[in-house]
Amino acid sequence: NSIQWVGDDAYIKTGQPQKKNCYTIDVDGGSKILVRTSFYYGDYDSLSSPPTFDLLLDGNHWATVNTSTTEAVYGLSYEAIYTVKSNATSVCIAQTLPNQLPFINSLEIRSLLSSMYSHVDSDRALLLATRVTATANDTPIRYPNDVYDRIWNPALGSLSLHFGLNVTSNNAGSVDVKVEDSPPEAVFQNAVTTTTPTGGPLQAYIMLYSSSLSLTEAPIYVTTYFSEVARLGSNQKRSFQMYVNSNPVSNPIVPPYGSVAEFYLANTTASSNTNFTLKPTADSTLFPLINAFELYTSAIRLLLEPTPKTWRDYLRYKADSVHCSSGPGTRVNHQHTRGI
Incomplete structure (x- = not known):
């Protein structure tokens, strides 16, 4: 994907083994960034003992990482978008169980526009x-087709359709994507719509799967993107609304041809x-029809992060091997920690 690799000296600190091991990356204070971490156990230590450990973002609990010997080829991935509180950000892996040694395969930092994903509190x-x-x-679609290197996965496993599924190509020569969350033009090459038997009622609907959420209600942010795939005739109209359960939450959405309509949903909870x-x-x-959608939880309220100098004073970790890259951001790849 044309991302260039560089050395890791700017990101690595070594010292006495600790139970919490961290990367500290310099960023512009107040900027909005995307942070992505990946974990693939792959029995790298030949112990057949995949560890469980905590993942922290700027000192706040982010997730509990449960690795496995049967994980998919891409392993586990966690991604966060947030506004940085100081002029550095940190990602830590922390031991939570005896003899369970944390590791990380990749860490990526991407800069975003401050206007993107702005309908949530800046401290979340x-x-x-x-x-x-x-x-x-x-x-999947990602950099260079998305300059922010967001990963857009194929929708076939995330969209449920009442009467069936149909992927339709967009015949517009180009699509103006100047909407708030800056989706890449590549995600508008196709759209998903529904089908129904000839002469059947116009009752088909598209359901967006929420199975990636937890069973417990949590604050969410949903953003959806729509672009008409063909120039409609004077007697044609495509108009629909979004419902959460049985309640309408949007005005009628009419996808424009050659440009994009975006609808977001925030300040609500879902499971x-x-x-x-x-x-x-x-x-x-x-x-x-729908071209793309994103679903986030916003349950983490970030506490004020210590200054970078303070972090460098007490964040110490020991890495066997780390490789970094630069491109539209920073990537740290293949770190295995020892002696935590």
């Missing part, structure tokens, strides 16, 4: 649950039992 982090797009194949549904309005002659 957005934790990615799902980001998908309609594609005609199984290849894996919540239904997000796109249903046609009474005057619509066409089924709903």
